[in-house]
Amino acid sequence: MSVPTSAGGVPVLILKEGSSRSRGKDAQHTNIMAAKIVAETVKSALGPKGMDKMLVDSFGDVTITSDGRTILDEMDIQHPSAKMMVEVAKTQDNEAGDGTTTAVIISGALLDQAEDLTEKNVHPTIIIDGYKKASDQALKTLEKIAIPVDIHTQGYLKKAAMTSMASKLVSEHREHLAELSVKAVLQVATKEGAKHKADIDDIKVEKKPGESVSDTKLINGIVLDKEIVHSGMPKIVENAKIILLDTALEIEKTEFDAKINIESPEQMDAFLKQEETMLREMVNKITATGANVVLCQKGLDDMVQHFLSRKGIVAVRRIKKSDMEKLAKATGGKIITNLDDMSLADLGSASIVEERKIGDDKMTFVEGCKNARAVTILIRGGTERIVDEAERSLHDALCVVRDIVEEPKVLGGGGAPELEVSRILKKYAETLPGREQLAVRRFAEAMETVPVTLTENAGLDPIDILSELRARHEKGEIWAGIEVHSGKVQDMSQAGVFEPLAVKKQIIKSATEAASMILKIDDVIASGKMKTPPMPPGGPPGGPPAGWAGWVQAPECTKIRQRKV
Ligand SMILES: Nc1ncnc2c1ncn2[C@@H]1O[C@H](COP(=O)(O)OP(=O)(O)OP(=O)(O)O)[C@@H](O)[C@H]1O
Numbered sequence: 001m002s003v004p005t006s007a008g009g010v011p012v013l014i015l016k017e018g019s020s021r022s023r024g025k026d027a028q029h030t031n032i033m034a035a036k037i038v039a040e041t042v043k044s045a046l047g048p049k050g051m052d053k054m055l056v057d058s059f060g061d062v063t064i065t066s067d068g069r070t071i072l073d074e075m076d077i078q079h080p081s082a083k084m085m086v087e088v089a090k091t092q093d094n095e096a097g098d099g100t101t102t103a104v105i106i107s108g109a110l111l112d113q114a115e116d117l118t119e120k121n122v123h124p125t126i127i128i129d130g131y132k133k134a135s136d137q138a139l140k141t142l143e144k145i146a147i148p149v150d151i152h153t154q155g156y157l158k159k160a161a162m163t164s165m166a167s168k169l170v171s172e173h174r175e176h177l178a179e180l181s182v183k184a185v186l187q188v189a190t191k192e193g194a195k196h197k198a199d200i201d202d203i204k205v206e207k208k209p210g211e212s213v214s215d216t217k218l219i220n221g222i223v224l225d226k227e228i229v230h231s232g233m234p235k236i237v238e239n240a241k242i243i244l245l246d247t248a249l250e251i252e253k254t255e256f257d258a259k260i261n262i263e264s265p266e267q268m269d270a271f272l273k274q275e276e277t278m279l280r281e282m283v284n285k286i287t288a289t290g291a292n293v294v295l296c297q298k299g300l301d302d303m304v305q306h307f308l309s310r311k312g313i314v315a316v317r318r319i320k321k322s323d324m325e326k327l328a329k330a331t332g333g334k335i336i337t338n339l340d341d342m343s344l345a346d347l348g349s350a351s352i353v354e355e356r357k358i359g360d361d362k363m364t365f366v367e368g369c370k371n372a373r374a375v376t377i378l379i380r381g382g383t384e385r386i387v388d389e390a391e392r393s394l395h396d397a398l399c400v401v402r403d404i405v406e407e408p409k410v411l412g413g414g415g416a417p418e419l420e421v422s423r424i425l426k427k428y429a430e431t432l433p434g435r436e437q438l439a440v441r442r443f444a445e446a447m448e449t450v451p452v453t454l455t456e457n458a459g460l461d462p463i464d465i466l467s468e469l470r471a472r473h474e475k476g477e478i479w480a481g482i483e484v485h486s487g488k489v490q491d492m493s494q495a496g497v498f499e500p501l502a503v504k505k506q507i508i509k510s511a512t513e514a515a516s517m518i519l520k521i522d523d524v525i526a527s528g529k530m531k532t533p534p535m536p537p538g539g540p541p542g543g544p545p546a547g548w549a550g551w552v553q554a555p556e557c558t559k560i561r562q563r564k565v
């Protein structure tokens, strides 16, 4: 690139030394390339016959997954437009919870098609306008063909949850996990007018390696990864009346420095007695409510633990705030911040509170809650990696069920809706004038990447399958898709492969927006890299946070990460 000069021939520099700039087709080409590479990377993970990726981070920790978002998150991508594809996966995950791989693949395909058009001198703005029209039309088509479902009486929720897990490492247990997901979501769902709302944050997912994925359980209440504080307390309480405390049962330290001069053993004795009386009073206030379980977000003094155990009251301390909120929803109790201000009505209830040994750890189960609006799924599995992947798969399944509960419409899977959208778009393109028509046609072709990729990943011939799919859709078989286990084109609604409408709509939206955003860029200005000063030996000033033993520098990593040693 030649440097612009002033009239006197002096070069005019507007950017800092070290900055780089690329413009026009160059910039577009590089951006599209980077985004396409990302799409290409996740392609092989799509569908039940897709492959898994093994990701090793700078500490050597291994993740094995086929989840689009996790793959991209772990890849630590640097290129700015490649990062936009990571954003697509993130948005898709946050909005719909499933379909991340598909969103990235479609986005890549849209860019691939657009690149072809720009080479034929179609201006990116025209492509973007065409893509917008096509995406609106695609959304309308999906709405039109979607099957309305009744969330209580039909098995669609379970089938959709099973479809979302068909492509995961834990697919062999998908029926069991799907049943748990449906029960959990329906348990926490609330009715708002004619609609239902479900917040999957009300479903706590705990995991512990050991046993098998088929031993994963739904608990009608909350499981805490904590043990009962005192060995003298009972390990099991039936008909639990629970106090949820957000205040420490300790003598608080004053905020200012205070000094007490104790000059005689009697004074010392009186001082300790006073402390004991204060703690005893706290315990008395608790017993006065009739509670037999104390679940505390903060600390419990040793003496308080002792007094409580003498009265047969069970206590657990330092519970996470988020768990306290779930406990309140599950047990129907109120979180108490002031000991002087509580009554029987504030207590929560559960039919059982019990400490159980799960694997090597002790966990406390608050179980059998009436009308629990928060529940727990306790994931088990042969190894830590399986448990981790089961958690990711369960997340997808829970989101899929939530999506259908909130918007009770489903579509067939196996590329059927994508192919139907593609068919309608090709017809729609014919009604448009000029070059926009080209863009809409290209959008239609990009949609076909989904059935094609599913077919390729199953080791089948995409040309034969695609022609059969096109022909059958032309005959009006809107749910004709590729069933990858049989390797045949089938009616996916009869094969029981369903996906939420919400997931597919979000895929179209995120993929189109990301592709349009990348296409709109014609100038990339990157400032020179900032030189980061080397980290002082022993980590940043101030030392590691409390409870952390030190710092370790990851190899080839500029960030210093903390590890609990
Ligand atoms: N038995 C099946 N036959 C054909 N296709 C199937 C079958 N089961 C699921 N699919 C398809 O697999 C695709 C989903 O694959 P996958 O779960 O790997 O990707 P994703 O949902 O896009 O991304 P992620 O789950 O990583 O967020 C959907 O298009 C779905 O219709």
Ligand SMILES: [Mg+2]
Binding pocket: 098, 099, 100, 164, 165, 167, 396
């Ligand atoms: Mg999926």
